[in-house]
Amino acid sequence: MAGRGVNGGSDRNVRADPKFQRRLGVGWIITKYAVTAFLVVLISEAAKRSDKLGGLIAALPMVTVLTLIWLWVEGQGESKIANHAWYTFWYVVPTLPMFLLFPYLLPRIGFWLTMGASIVVTIASFAAFALVVRRFGIELL
Numbered sequence: 001m002a003g004r005g006v007n008g009g010s011d012r013n014v015r016a017d018p019k020f021q022r023r024l025g026v027g028w029i030i031t032k033y034a035v036t037a038f039l040v041v042l043i044s045e046a047a048k049r050s051d052k053l054g055g056l057i058a059a060l061p062m063v064t065v066l067t068l069i070w071l072w073v074e075g076q077g078e079s080k081i082a083n084h085a086w087y088t089f090w091y092v093v094p095t096l097p098m099f100l101l102f103p104y105l106l107p108r109i110g111f112w113l114t115m116g117a118s119i120v121v122t123i124a125s126f127a128a129f130a131l132v133v134r135r136f137g138i139e140l141l
Contacts, residue, residue, distance in 0.1 A: 024074065032070055036063065064088050090140055094129035098122045 039062050047054025064085070071081045098118040105114040130140040 028074075032066075036066060039063070039066070061088075087140070090129075090133065090138060091126075094125040095122055097125050
């Protein structure tokens with residue numbers, strides 16, 4: 001479902017100017033990597049200290065928020081940014097069964113088999129979910 005983003009308003013701004021984009025350069029990419037990696041390490045360190053706190057921080061949409069910020073700073077249009085948020089919502093839903101399956105399987109079959117089974121269930125859930133929401137005009141594949 002393309003074009004689901006924000007209507008009205010201009011997608012053109014100074015951030016979309018090629019000169020602005022060139023000024024961002026490699027330093028910007030390194031900054032993005034550093035901030036994103038910092039958050040991943042922060043979450044894993046918090047999870048070591050508290051299961052609940054680690055889970056809460058991991059559940060926050062920090063990566064999505066950062067992505068929206070990166071897209072905005074890099075001059076992407078409002079419709080592109082809105083579409084990213086829209087599709088992120090729909091892509092999160094079929095991942096949720098994995099979070100119930102993982103703690104159930106882990107003590108029974110070990111970490112790696114549990115991880116594999118969780119990935120398979122997530123892929124199957126996504127495929128089934130995409131078929132269901134297609135009936136409502138939402139194209140995920």
